[in-house]
Amino acid sequence: MFWCEWAWLDGAPRAGVLVDVDGPLIRDVTTVDTPPAGARRLPGLSLPGLANGHSHAFHRALRGRTGGRGTFWTWRETMYAVADRLDPESYRRLAAAVYAEMVLAGITSVGEFHYLHHPSGGRYDDPTAMGAALVAAAEDAGIRLTLLDTCYLSAGFGAPAEGVQRRFADADADSWAHRLEEFTVDSQRVRLGAAVHSVRAVPAEQVPVVAEWSRRAGAPLHVHLSEQRKENEACLAAHGCTPAQLLESLGALGPGTTAVHATHLDERDIAVLGGSGTGVCLCPTTEADLGDGIGPASALAAAGSPLSVGSDGHSVLDVLGEAQAVEAGQRLRAENRGHFTTNAQLAMATAHRGLGWNAGRIAPGCRADLVSVALDGPRLAGVPMAAVPVHARADDVRHVVADGEHVVRNGAHERFPDAAQRLGAVIEELHGT
Ligand SMILES: [Zn+2]
Structure with missing residues (x-):
């Protein structure tokens, strides 16, 4: 008691x-x-308990190390360099320390958007080795994990994955699904979910395979959506519609789906997301860090999308602060106050539903x-x-x-009284400093 x-x-x-x-x-x-x-x-x-709806644990190793200049696309090059150095053993140590930082911040569930599947130029003997490292890390740190195993197939609208992206890429969505079938999770703290990395990284004809897998498994489905204008422009050129409308036409939206970011939307996108009950996970401190923009959070909530928040790239790890930043962003965008009540902000910070947990x-x-x-x-x-x-x-x-x-x-x-030292040590080891 x-x-x-x-x-x-x-x-x-x-x-x-x-x-x-x-x-x-x-x-x-x-x-x-x-x-x-x-x-x-x-x-x-x-x-x-607080819920972190969107995490890439290894991005924590970039905090303070990207120089604060450039764009999302130049930041991504630094992120890829860190991704290239991780193996199952260092991934587990890094993720355990990051999850300990989350627990210390009051986070009891995390949605890990995991796409670092394979070694450079090959395959691990156990194709679930990197995912299993995250499961072990969550057990170590005492956090519930929704492992959003991410389908990542191409560099952009059909172009083959290049360089480090080959670590992320499966041959096709069926190969991705096969890995998930291999994954046995024996923990009350862990459940599997699915993710489409983005409409850039998963060709349209492959998206329904992922959506169908998540429906059959009763598992959450997450997808990065319209974080950058460039993604919208490329989608328009390839398919003649926006990413939200493309996902709708592919049957990938609905109450079981969470769209992450949803920054650059038009009126129809908002109606499509809200009308289908698709959840939206906002990551305002990351969106600010990367210069993404400020999404239409108030309009999405009014249209019917349940909102959640995530610390994503972990430049800041503070879920209460994320919910406060959503409200702050809407004030800056609309030039007036009071978009979300205290309970509406707390609901964002405690939104475990999109991760498949009865909590909050x-x-x-x-x-x-x-x-x-x-x-x-x-x-x-x-x-x-x-x-x-x-x-x-x-x-x-x-x-x-x-x-x-x-x-x-x-x-x-309680388990990691030296959480800060562990986190510092593994990050310095990864950077060789
Ligand atoms: Zn992300």
Whole structure:
């Protein structure tokens, strides 16, 4: 049992909340003034577990190392150089340390958009070796993982994969599906999902194979969508329509699909995404870092798309901050305030549905996640309790319970008290510095 000094229940802060946990699930939630004997006390305000809807764990190795200049396309060259150096052993160590950083930030589920499948110029004996490294990393760090095994086939609209991209590429979508069939996951913390890297990297005639696999498996399907204008222009030239409209015509949209970024959309794209109930995962700190642009988040929500957020390239790893940045971006775009309420922002930061988990609420039957935010620091001094979720940041997180396990205590990761040193060491090793 965990007793929360305050907890976010049914859309509002409540004092003295007792959460009774049965294995990885919440059994019961009641309010009592004082902690009963045997209950662990969580100070501050406990929020539901946070969800990181879009991650490429290895991009964390680029933080501070890309010079802050150029474009998305020049940044991608640096990213490819890091991708080229990873093997299953270093991938596991890097991902475990990155996932530990996520857990310390209150993240209890991560959607890993994984496309680093093969060694340079060949195949691993076990074709799932790199995915298995991520599964082991998630187990190490105590985070739930939705492994979005990504279909990546071409350099762009049919052009063959080049250079490092060959590490990402399968022969076709059937070969991609074959690898997933080989993957056996024996963990309550891990589930498989599918991803289409983008309409650039998966030829149109191959997309339905991936969509069909995800439908048959009841697994989430994610896809990078319209992050860059150049992708829209190339799609228009190749298919005479936008990426969103192409995906719709291929049967790849719907409530089981999450479109990542959705930055450069026209009115019809917004109607197609919202009308089909397709989720949209916004990654505003990465989109700012890469100079992508600001997407139409308010219009997408109004059209019917559930919103989530992701830290993507991890230039910042702060899911509460991502949701706050979505609101900030809409204010900058519209030149007015108040696009998303506190609960709407918290819903983005706790959107586990698109990753296939019943989590994100402190309620019976949900995964037993609690993220306690300290209220005694200068940032939150004088902030009304009801406004804490839209002002708290990752470094205010003090305790994290994930699947009933108290994995962060007093700001330290229980399994990796040396999380920062581990992360620094593996990144320096990868860069040779
Ligand atoms: Zn991405």
